[in-house]
Amino acid sequence: MTDSDRGTLDIRDHAVVRIAEIAASRVTGVERIAGGLTSRTMSRAEASVRNGRVRATIDVATLWPTPIADVAHRVRRAVVDDIAHSSGLDIESVDVRMHYTPPERTPGTQESRVNRKTAPVPKAAPNASGVALVLALLLCGVAVILGRDALIDLGAVNGASWIGPAIDSVLSVTVQSWMLPAGAAVGVLGIVLLLLALVPRLRTHRPSGTEGVWIKRGARRRVSSLGTAAAAADRVVTALTGLVLIALGAAAAAWQQDRLPTWASEARATVEAWQPGDWDSAGWWPWALLAVAVVLSVLGLRWLYAHRPRLQPSRTATLDDEHASVDLTSAARNAAAEFESMPGIGSATARVMGNPSTPVVRISGITGDPAPSTDAVVEKAERLRIRCASALDGLPVEVQVLVDVRSAK
Numbered sequence: 001m002t003d004s005d006r007g008t009l010d011i012r013d014h015a016v017v018r019i020a021e022i023a024a025s026r027v028t029g030v031e032r033i034a035g036g037l038t039s040r041t042m043s044r045a046e047a048s049v050r051n052g053r054v055r056a057t058i059d060v061a062t063l064w065p066t067p068i069a070d071v072a073h074r075v076r077r078a079v080v081d082d083i084a085h086s087s088g089l090d091i092e093s094v095d096v097r098m099h100y101t102p103p104e105r106t107p108g109t110q111e112s113r114v115n116r117k118t119a120p121v122p123k124a125a126p127n128a129s130g131v132a133l134v135l136a137l138l139l140c141g142v143a144v145i146l147g148r149d150a151l152i153d154l155g156a157v158n159g160a161s162w163i164g165p166a167i168d169s170v171l172s173v174t175v176q177s178w179m180l181p182a183g184a185a186v187g188v189l190g191i192v193l194l195l196l197a198l199v200p201r202l203r204t205h206r207p208s209g210t211e212g213v214w215i216k217r218g219a220r221r222r223v224s225s226l227g228t229a230a231a232a233a234d235r236v237v238t239a240l241t242g243l244v245l246i247a248l249g250a251a252a253a254a255w256q257q258d259r260l261p262t263w264a265s266e267a268r269a270t271v272e273a274w275q276p277g278d279w280d281s282a283g284w285w286p287w288a289l290l291a292v293a294v295v296l297s298v299l300g301l302r303w304l305y306a307h308r309p310r311l312q313p314s315r316t317a318t319l320d321d322e323h324a325s326v327d328l329t330s331a332a333r334n335a336a337a338e339f340e341s342m343p344g345i346g347s348a349t350a351r352v353m354g355n356p357s358t359p360v361v362r363i364s365g366i367t368g369d370p371a372p373s374t375d376a377v378v379e380k381a382e383r384l385r386i387r388c389a390s391a392l393d394g395l396p397v398e399v400q401v402l403v404d405v406r407s408a409k
Helices: 003-025 068-087 128-153 163-171 179-198 228-256 262-273 276-281 285-306 328-341 374-391
Strands: 044-050 053-063 090-101 213-217 315-317 324-327 345-353 360-367 398-405
Touching: 003 044, 003 053, 003 068, 053 068, 068 090, 068 324, 090 328, 128 163, 128 179, 128 228, 128 285, 163 276, 179 228, 213 374, 228 285, 276 285, 324 328, 328 345, 328 360, 328 374, 360 374, 374 398
Parallel strands: 053 090, 090 324, 213 398, 360 398
Antiparallel strands: 044 053, 315 324, 345 360
16 A cells, blocks of 8 residues: 555545534534543544445543433434445444533433343342452462472472471371360361351342332441352352361361271271372472462462452443443443432442443442431432433443431431
């Protein structure tokens, strides 16, 4: 391609960008405010023309709480029509990315269609999550020790091995007087872990009687964004750890009382016949340690990663057009600002939860001083939820309002 060809393409790209921006600006509901969202103009397009075909993306803003999916559809239709009519080029794709900008004033309430999804019940983290995090850290610690011994055996680093002597120490243990109390303590710890795993996740808020509005009174736990799969894994692993500890405690106590079953003694004899104390001199030993270290480190780090603060699915496509998407973070931010501006609400925050296919806009507010009645708070929250659902109508999104009712001091 010559330099002159590149110049022609650049001019054509720019012309298509201008057509798209002008077409979007003529759509009712589009705001042309400079320096707002992401420090850019509210209507900004990018276009690429190759072989007579156009691919364009345009960012557009509208005032909160305008029904955003409808604006997105009209913008895309106008941009497609104007580019095709003015340039004569074929349209390969036109993507519209919608954002909300704060309103100049608080508009009146609006009715909305019934939401299409059910938001998750606000719950605290499982009691077992703390134990699970400790176990994940222990896995990582064991992996470091195994990796250290593997590197020592391979001659990569200097030092004394720990694993071989530890195996010898375990195999040389004989019946001791401390085994009964130690076994009892370990068994009690196992029972505690088992109970923690069996206790279900607690609700942080109670239903208000109004759809999508939840109320909290008093010092209840914080809402957790931990996923269902991670929470279930925490409980299962904690329960298994508890059962293992109960079994070890019972075995230690039975050994001290000379009541171990015959099969347990036979199993110990079988392990001793394998001569694990001599494994550290085998050629395969460091590689086995290294492999186990890698597996344990991956499991531990993946487990810790599952407990990270979950990223917000900031953008979702409309139900009717996959090329029209909406910035949910801007919607959540404006909804929180509107809730906080209501009389009786001291502060409010909002976040987008879930995953990109099933997002939930969760708005959390705390009553101010003097605190309004519960009925008044529920009414305000319901009005906000209806307005948000109306604004986000046409999107696979649920809106949930959580209110912390603080008693007047």
